Amino acid sequence: MVENLRTDVLVVGAGPAGSMTAKWAAKHGAKVLMIEKRQEIGSPVRCGEGMSKDWLKDVGITPSSRWINLEVEGARIYSPSEKVFEINEKSAGNEVGYVVERDAFDKQLAIDAANAGVDVILKTAATNVLKENGKIVGVRAKRFGEPFEIRAKVTIGADGFESQVGRWAGIPTNIATRDMDTCIQYRMTNVDCDTRYCDFYLGKVAPGGYVWVFPKGDGLANVGIGVQLSKVEGIAAPRKFLDDWIAKHPGYAKGKTIDVVGGGVSISPPLKQTVADGIMLVGDAARMIDPLTGGGIANGCIAGKICGEVAANAVHADMVSKEFLQAYEKGWRAKLEEKLYRNWLAKEKLCSISDETFDKVIDALQDVKLQKLNVHNILKAVRDKYPEVTRDFEAFL
Ligand code: FAD
Numbered sequence: 001m002v003e004n005l006r007t008d009v010l011v012v013g014a015g016p017a018g019s020m021t022a023k024w025a026a027k028h029g030a031k032v033l034m035i036e037k038r039q040e041i042g043s044p045v046r047c048g049e050g051m052s053k054d055w056l057k058d059v060g061i062t063p064s065s066r067w068i069n070l071e072v073e074g075a076r077i078y079s080p081s082e083k084v085f086e087i088n089e090k091s092a093g094n095e096v097g098y099v100v101e102r103d104a105f106d107k108q109l110a111i112d113a114a115n116a117g118v119d120v121i122l123k124t125a126a127t128n129v130l131k132e133n134g135k136i137v138g139v140r141a142k143r144f145g146e147p148f149e150i151r152a153k154v155t156i157g158a159d160g161f162e163s164q165v166g167r168w169a170g171i172p173t174n175i176a177t178r179d180m181d182t183c184i185q186y187r188m189t190n191v192d193c194d195t196r197y198c199d200f201y202l203g204k205v206a207p208g209g210y211v212w213v214f215p216k217g218d219g220l221a222n223v224g225i226g227v228q229l230s231k232v233e234g235i236a237a238p239r240k241f242l243d244d245w246i247a248k249h250p251g252y253a254k255g256k257t258i259d260v261v262g263g264g265v266s267i268s269p270p271l272k273q274t275v276a277d278g279i280m281l282v283g284d285a286a287r288m289i290d291p292l293t294g295g296g297i298a299n300g301c302i303a304g305k306i307c308g309e310v311a312a313n314a315v316h317a318d319m320v321s322k323e324f325l326q327a328y329e330k331g332w333r334a335k336l337e338e339k340l341y342r343n344w345l346a347k348e349k350l351c352s353i354s355d356e357t358f359d360k361v362i363d364a365l366q367d368v369k370l371q372k373l374n375v376h377n378i379l380k381a382v383r384d385k386y387p388e389v390t391r392d393f394e395a396f397l
Contacts, residue, residue, distance in 0.1 A: 002148040007033040007119075008315040009308075010138060010152035012126045012165050014041045017283025017300030017307075018158030019109035019118075020059060024308025026116040030315045033150065034110075034118050035141060037125035042106030046263035047297075048185060049102045049222045050095035050198050050214045055298045059305045061112075067104040069216040072096060073196045079362035080203030080355035094295035096198045099214045099222070109301075129155065129168040129279070135320070136169050136278035154311045154320050155279045158304070161264050163285035171273055171281065178230040179268030181209050181294060184238040185224030187259045192251030193221040201245065203355045207231035209294070211245045213252070223252060226265060226294050228351060238262070267291040269344045270337060275325040282307045288336060292343035292350070299340075303332040360386040 011022045014036035022034040049069070056063060075092040077085045089097050114120055126139040130149060138151040157165030166173045193199075193215035201211040208228025215221045225242040232238070239262075246252045266287045274286045282288070283300030290299060310328035314320045353361075364385040365378060383390040 002143045002146045004149045004151070005033065006151045007031050008152065009033070009154045009156065009311045010035070010150050011118075011156045011158055012139060013037075013157070013159035013163075013283075013285070014106070014110050014120065014122075015158060015160055015283060015300065016106060016109055016297050017285070017288075017304045018156070019106070019113045020301045020304030021156050021158055021282050021308040021311065022118040023060075023109070023113040023116045024305045025311040025315075026113065026118045026308075028309055028312030028316075030312040032113075032118045033152070034113060034120050035124040035126065035139075035150070036120070036122050039123050040103075041110045041120075041122070042103035044259070044261050045102045045187075046183075046185070046261050047102040047222075048095060048212050048214050048224050048294075049100050049216070050212070051098050051100060051295065051297050052089075052092075052094045053097035054090075055094075055302055059301045061109070061301065063098070064108065067101050067108055069099045069101055069220075070195055071098055072198050072215070074198075076194075076197045076199045077362060078199065078201040079359045080205065081359050082201075083359055083362045083366060085362045085365040086197070092198070093293040094290050094298045095212075095214075095293050099198065099216050101216075105297075126159070126165060129165065131169075134277060136276065139165070153278070153315050153318075154325075156307060156311060157279065157281040157285045158283050158300075159285050161266060161284040161289075163281065165279070166271070166274075166281045166285055169276055169279045171271070171276055171279075173271060173287075175266055175268050175287070176230075178228060179266060179291075180229040181226035181265045181267050182229050182232070182235075182238050182262070183209075183224060183226040183265060183294075184242055184260065184262045185222060186242070186257040187216070187220070188223050188252065188255040188257050189218075189220050191219055191221050191223070191255035193219070202350075203358050205245050206241055208351045211242065219255075221252075221255075223255075228267070229264075231351075265289050265294045265296065267294065267344070267347055270333075270340050273329075274332070275322055275329050277322050278320045280307050280311065280325055280328050282332075286332075288332075288340070290343050291340065291347045299336055302335055306331040306335070357389050360389050
């Protein structure tokens with residue numbers, strides 16, 4: 001029989017958001033337990049493995065060759081007829097900068113958390129929350145299939161895109177199918193990828209999403225696709241689109257696939273509520289993925305730091321009410337919310353643009369020099385060449 005446990009802060013899920021939350025709560029003096037239902041942190045990898053760089057220092061992550069495959073100069077955006085627009089790493093959004101070994105990255109964050117004093121238990125799944133007088137006081141869990149309880153002053157739902165912790169706690173977490181992308185990703189070897197760029201292919205090759213090629217070096221790349229769930233039919237649709245794209249690109253058609261993983265990402269605005277009495281949600285569980293790029297590692301970690309600090313403060317003050325935990329709600333929204341909404345609107349616009357318009361926009365942008373990349377120059381380039389599409393494009397920007 002597994003013994004019941006008691007802690008200050010319980011983190012459910014050992015992804016980047018969970019490990020970051022756990023680490024910062026422990027660093028601020030709380031007793032922290034992190035549980036993970038998988039048998040190995042970070043595996044299987046469900047990720048394109050691209051991330052930007054500028055946020056890492058702020059959350060206390062030291063870049064390391066243990067998890068960085070390579071550093072790219074920028075991104076190439078391909079229109080439906082494969083006109084290309086290059087964009088430098090700084091302007092390219094939160095999936096461009098490093099291409100990482102995601103399993104090693106997640107493990108490193110868990111190691112950092114453990115080094116800060118966090119206890120970690122694997123093969124342990126939360127199965128429901130414990131509620132007393134409307135307040136969350138921990139979870140029911142199963143370890144190697146055996147039920148037990150974990151009592152906590154503060155519970156953190158860091159359980160990813162398919163999060164249940166929030167729903168169990170009574171926080172509205174519904175999402176529309178048009179705000180979901182379904183993805184599949186191959187790690188491929190023997191491909192002709194360019195290690196200077198993360199590549200994105202837009203338009204009909206991936207309805208409502210894109211095909212990505214993120215180079216990992218030595219002919220190795222993470223090649224994947226995300227398509228809007230409401231625009232495709234059947235569970236096999238993303239694989240079919242990706243296989244079609246690969247078949248049409250000889251540099252990839254000759255490649256060999258060494259692993260395949262599917263998964264989902266939210267392309268929605270963030271949850272309206274991420275705290276309740278005794279509980280906070282973070283990362284994908286709070287729908288913090290950037291709706292335009294599908295990148296969620298950075299936002300999960302940025303919010304995780306704030307979440308961990310607020311959790312520790314709540315424990316020290318012995319105040320875990322929704323009102324007290326608002327410090328987290330306000331803190332992460334101040335840092336991330338405006339961009340999440342802006343990019344959600346941009347995503348909505350992007351999904352409605354025809355392939356023909358896409359081609360014109362990317363064609364016009366080919367003339368814009370990287371160092372002069374700003375909204376004004378982009379608009380001017382499009383207006384000069386294709387005045388008829390500027391109105392559409394202005395709204396998108
Ligand atoms: P997760 O990493 O999903 O971690 C949640 C953890 O909780 C998991 O380990 C899970 O096993 C565990 N868990 C779930 N339920 C329970 C339970 N009941 N009890 C215990 N443990 C539980 N983002 C980028 O920035 N760059 C990319 O290139 C990129 N590519 C992507 C490609 C694909 C195919 C997908 C699906 C996503 C991609 N993302 C990318 C998004 C990114 O992977 C997520 O935003 C990121 O993993 C969020 O971290 P998280 O900690 O919130 O959730």
